[in-house]
Amino acid sequence: MSTAIPKAVLYYSPDSAWSSSVLLALEEKGYAEDEVDLKIVDLSKGENFSVSFLRLNPKATVPTLVVPFRDSVADDAETRYKALTDTKAIIALLDQSRSPLSKTRTTSTAPAPTLAPATVAFSATSNALLDILHAEEVSPETLKFINARDTASLKTLAKTISPLLVGRQKALAEYIADSEAGRVQASEKVKRFWQDKQSETEALLAVLRAADKDDAALDSAEKTKREEFFAKAKEVWQVAVKNAVVKLNKEITGPYALGDQLSVVDLSLASWIFEVVKLAGGSAEDDGSTAIGRVERYLDVALPKDFRVADARQKDGAAVNKLAGLWDGLRSRGSWKVYKR
């Protein structure tokens, strides 16, 4: 195998939900380990905000897939490489680059099932489901950062996410100081981006720093911030996430999102629902009824049961909801190891 062919590079974080969807895609599409270079971006060290990463992805997010154009003769990196920064686009590209018909640039002999929806009707359902999953208001990051409903859970949240946010602030301060001292060259746009991220992070940290105080001990500014935080959390969890879960459960076909075959939707759905289950206290080891049961209790919602799912999953006739059936289906696959770290 010639090493002269430039490889695609996946920048990812093991802690990022959407990165896991791309790792799932690599597994399900049968890519060999040597076909894509995997590079970890440490979000707790703010590596995604470094000048070099921002050059690849100005939005500073993972996953980011950098793909070489094999036939390009240009010398500048910008035209020889393309960086994909949207999870859906990355998965679509990985799906197309390894197909049952053409095995171009692949060293693996594993099957390459097509994950794109096969018909116009499936495609419409697929897009509708992906829109629900990738809506900004229910982004995995929002869910993770706004996961508290009372003083006790706020304390727990502060312990869980403060290290990440403090690390990010430290990195941002260093990048800003380096650019002010002329040690790194950063455009005005990049400097503004760093400052915006700093203020955004500071706003959240202010709430978390006061998490140990009882309501009565808060000064009026802290009290307002805490109330705003809880109001936002309620909107996110009790409205947006609840609606999304109910809709997903209704719209998916079962056992997988579009029926019997795994598709691109399942790859996004797996990571999103796993994030929700995790934040509701569950784990990758839970079976479908346990995992989705936790979500139902957490959101105070009862999802309708579906007898077809019961048949498909052979649950001794006991009806389960479609999301529980889907979870069991996904959990039985080898690729589920992505969530078991």
Ligand SMILES: N[C@@H](CCC(=O)N[C@@H](CS)C(=O)NCC(=O)O)C(=O)O
């Ligand atoms: N629209 C992007 C969103 C990706 C995204 O928001 N990724 C999160 C992790 S799941 C991230 O990189 N956050 C940056 C940070 O934590 O600083 C996509 O679809 O891939």
